[in-house]
Amino acid sequence: MNVTLTPEDQAFRAELHTFLKTHLTPDLVRASRLNTSVFSDPEPCLRWHKLLHERGWVAPLWPVEYGGTGWSLTQRWIYETETARAGAPALSPLGLRMAGPVIMRFGTSEQKAHYLPRILAGTDYWCQGYSEPGSGSDLASLKTRARRVREADGTEVYRVDGSKIWTTHAHHANRMFALVRTGDETVKKHEGISFLLIDMQTPGITIRPIRSVSGDHEVNQVFFDDVRVPLEARVGEEGQGWTIAKYLLEFERGGAMSSGRLRGAYERLTRLADADVIAADPDASLALSQIELDIDALEATELRILATMTLGQNPGSTVSSMLKLRWSEIHQSITRLGMRLLGADALAWESMRPMDAHDSEAGLEDAARPIVAQYLNARAYTIFGGTSEIQREIIARELLS
Numbered sequence: 001m002n003v004t005l006t007p008e009d010q011a012f013r014a015e016l017h018t019f020l021k022t023h024l025t026p027d028l029v030r031a032s033r034l035n036t037s038v039f040s041d042p043e044p045c046l047r048w049h050k051l052l053h054e055r056g057w058v059a060p061l062w063p064v065e066y067g068g069t070g071w072s073l074t075q076r077w078i079y080e081t082e083t084a085r086a087g088a089p090a091l092s093p094l095g096l097r098m099a100g101p102v103i104m105r106f107g108t109s110e111q112k113a114h115y116l117p118r119i120l121a122g123t124d125y126w127c128q129g130y131s132e133p134g135s136g137s138d139l140a141s142l143k144t145r146a147r148r149v150r151e152a153d154g155t156e157v158y159r160v161d162g163s164k165i166w167t168t169h170a171h172h173a174n175r176m177f178a179l180v181r182t183g184d185e186t187v188k189k190h191e192g193i194s195f196l197l198i199d200m201q202t203p204g205i206t207i208r209p210i211r212s213v214s215g216d217h218e219v220n221q222v223f224f225d226d227v228r229v230p231l232e233a234r235v236g237e238e239g240q241g242w243t244i245a246k247y248l249l250e251f252e253r254g255g256a257m258s259s260g261r262l263r264g265a266y267e268r269l270t271r272l273a274d275a276d277v278i279a280a281d282p283d284a285s286l287a288l289s290q291i292e293l294d295i296d297a298l299e300a301t302e303l304r305i306l307a308t309m310t311l312g313q314n315p316g317s318t319v320s321s322m323l324k325l326r327w328s329e330i331h332q333s334i335t336r337l338g339m340r341l342l343g344a345d346a347l348a349w350e351s352m353r354p355m356d357a358h359d360s361e362a363g364l365e366d367a368a369r370p371i372v373a374q375y376l377n378a379r380a381y382t383i384f385g386g387t388s389e390i391q392r393e394i395i396a397r398e399l400l401s
């Protein structure tokens with residue numbers, strides 16, 4: 001996209017380039033390029049997070065009073081596109097883009113003072129306890145229960161029982177934000193849900209790994225057996241969890257700029273597609289052009305949303321769903337085309353994770369190594385964060401009704 005930059009924006013870009021040159025080391029770039037899964041591996045991710053935090057740049061979307069950067073829309077765009085182009089690891093969205101905005105909006109002053117600096121510093125690593133076996137798209141049917149219990153010294157606490165599933169990076173996280181049922185059968189299902197912040201070290205929590213088709217261990221099932229959670233760990237009022245959950249989902253689906261990262265993946269793909277391959281496969285050439293156009297269109301939509309958020313508003317559910325739908329589909333197109341361009345090399349399978357910690361097993365060049373695993377992993381992109389069918393329903397309901 002062609003944007004005319006003011007002298008201040010040019011100076012900002014030069015400052016960013018200097019920072020990237022000195023701090024974004026080749027091993028961080030390689031870890032990012034060879035990443036196969038939804039999220040970056042926590043080690044490079046947190047290393048990069050802390051470097052950005054030291055520079056004061058880790059939370060561009062946060063209000064300045066909580067540690068945000070106060071950047072203009074153009075500066076935010078420059079930051080997102082340039083860091084993605086340079087190949088920086090993606091930061092985990094769970095603290096910065098999910099728990100953080102919720103705590104800012106619904107948390108008590110004590111919760112803000114405790115959690116927000118820890119999210120900024122990368123001290124806490126979060127996971128999301130929404131989905132349960134039998135409660136994914138129909139999230140409001142969730143059954144994990146939090147009972148209020150009075151302890152011997154008179155303190156009231158919650159005791160949590162139940163199970164969460166598909167919990168990304170629960171095995172790395174020390175914190176979970178979770179939806180639990182606090183209302184009984186007499187309360188409407190949406191009104192009986194509360195939002196808790198749970199310490200993952202609490203006795204009674206068990207994590208069982210789920211290995212995905214791509215060979216990655218990123219998701220888990222988490223079991224709660226009489227887990228003690230203080231009342232002060234509830235965000236908002238009891239029964240307000242559904243309102244908070246929906247607010248958070250807007251940020252999960254629509255709070256990031258994905259176009260820069262998609263463009264980086266697209267550019268790597270074009271390097272894989274040499275002239276002979278393209279000449280022999282006009283469909284691949286057409287697919288490349290289509291992806292480029294799709295990324296341009298996505299970028300324009302993202303800028304529109306960023307403009308809204310810069311004015312202090314939340315993204316809005318329709319537009320968040322549109323973004324989630326498009327970036328997940330474009331990402332899948334890129335990985336699908338990658339497989340096509342690999343040809344017979346796609347039969348080579350590399351099982352080591354993370355890939356950057358090992359030499360290639362399959363004997364492929366770095367550019368080609370993660371493609372098969374990325375393709376398989378990307379099947380989940382149109383499922384997590386709400387399936388494409390659900391996003392289309394939200395868009396249809398809000399735009400067409």
Ligand SMILES: Cc1cc2nc3c(=O)[nH]c(=O)nc-3n(C[C@H](O)[C@H](O)[C@H](O)COP(=O)(O)OP(=O)(O)OC[C@H]3O[C@@H](n4cnc5c(N)ncnc54)[C@H](O)[C@@H]3O)c2cc1C
Pocket residue numbers: 038127128129130131132134135136137138165166167168169219380383384385386387388389390393
């Ligand atoms: C890799 C990965 C990571 C994830 N990470 C997390 C996480 O960290 N935390 C978390 O809480 N959850 C996570 N999830 C769970 C994810 O949010 C759910 O898988 C998703 O919401 C779908 O729920 P489900 O799997 O129960 O499928 P279901 O809801 O059972 O859906 C099955 C199929 O039916 C369709 N369907 C269902 N209802 C409707 C409807 N009303 N209209 C039209 N079609 C419908 C769906 O589109 C889908 O195709 C993750 C999932 C994956 C795959």
